[in-house]
Amino acid sequence: MMNKKQYSGPNLSEAIILVTGANGGIGFDIVKSALKSGAKVLGTDVVISKDLEELHLNASLELRAYDLSKDNHLEECLLWADSLGVNVLINNAAIFDMAPLLEADLEQFDKLFAVNVRAMFAMMQGVAKSLVSRNEKGVIINFSSQAGRRGEALVSHYCATKAAVISYTQSAALALAQKGIRVNAVAPGVIDTPMWDKVDALFAKYEDLDIGEKKKKIGKSVPLGRFGTPSDVTGVVLFLASNQSKYITGQTINVDGGNVLS
Template sequence: MSLNAAPVDLSGKTCVVTGANGGIGQSAVAHFLTQGAHVFATDVAEDYGGTADTNLSYAQFDLLQEAGLADAALWVKNCQPDVLFNNAALFDMGSVLDADLTQMDRLFGVNVRAFYALLQAASQSMVASNTKGSIINMASQAGHRGEALVAHYCATKAAVISYTQSAALALAPHGIRVNAISPGVIDTPMWKTVDGLFARFEGKEPGQKKREVGEAVPLGYMGAPEDVARVAVFLASQQSEYITAQTICVDGGNVLR
């Protein structure tokens, strides 16, 4: 029996990473670079906080500003990506009694509206250049179920999962694969903010919520950014060439589906 082993190597590929300055984004950038890709990274921060590399280019865009989003979409097209890691997102908390429309507009503005605009830009570029690319959207375990204090965020991530399925079906005739990654609780710098929000809304001590959620994971601990980045490399590579329209949970067993 012959073994046709598909490569993980991304040499010669162009990968676009949004939300590149966070823990998961920086890890994805580093993993793509390690596999030989040229990476175009973007975030709202003026400067990139990760390690510099000759195969890394960085651009700043504010996706909540109309002009910034338009510039970012054009930038994505001009990058002519083989891979889009669609990772930029905002998080906030509040029950349906106090999570107002301003919070809703901010979260949906980045997590859904900007997410979709950049997905569309990458798709149009891939179709125009006949690139059989891979689009990887960042969902969340919050997109699989509602949470009392995270209504708007949960709704945005449910939308990401739905758009992933629809885009995958629309782009399949062009040989473009669209999948999502659904992280559980991942130990990133953002968790300091999340923990603080839970301390305020649930009356917990600082660090208590982070400890509790880690212990509640079936595997017994929080994940790391590289746990997500490794799956992103898999979805970007030929290893996953027959996978599309799927949401892969990277959550230590939190979501059973």
């Protein structure tokens, strides 16, 4: 059992939080920290990792495997969320790929938009409808990225998906403000997770680099001089989920060590 006395973040004891993409480096850290905050947490991913299963010993955590690129899984996930009264959605599920613009085909486009935009929107809309039907206030936090702030030559489809997240976040925040539902996004920069090892390998392929060379170069280029950690992002996410941010909506918060100034 986790020792909640060691936790010094926001109090989320009234929160019932659904975290998508719960296996990933950031998603897993959010699940762990949200449990320490006193929240009840629902975690979902395409598969449930061994690390998540170990956390499942906590009675405040429920886990289910869903592939949110499939409509029947989306529907089942939203029914699950509604049945348990979810009042905080952390829309973290996403996939990454890259290719030079002249090689970035529509199959890659469909794959990335299916998860990063279509599923994100469906989850946001579904949870919002559930909250409105129950006449409850709530919070939605979508995951954009530093990549959503500007295009990149090798990452056109992914950048476009993350730019779309920012736009949907703004529209949803305006649409739902009078319902007491706050909608914000976070835009992480380069975060040291297992996914970034895959990103580094793709850069090595397309830029003819040694494995690890791109990651080292990018880390040094960050104004704060390092890659971020999952906990750097989690702190902002839980702040946005809590009443400490009750006057913030429609914003995309950069968590990128100073890479993007806004």
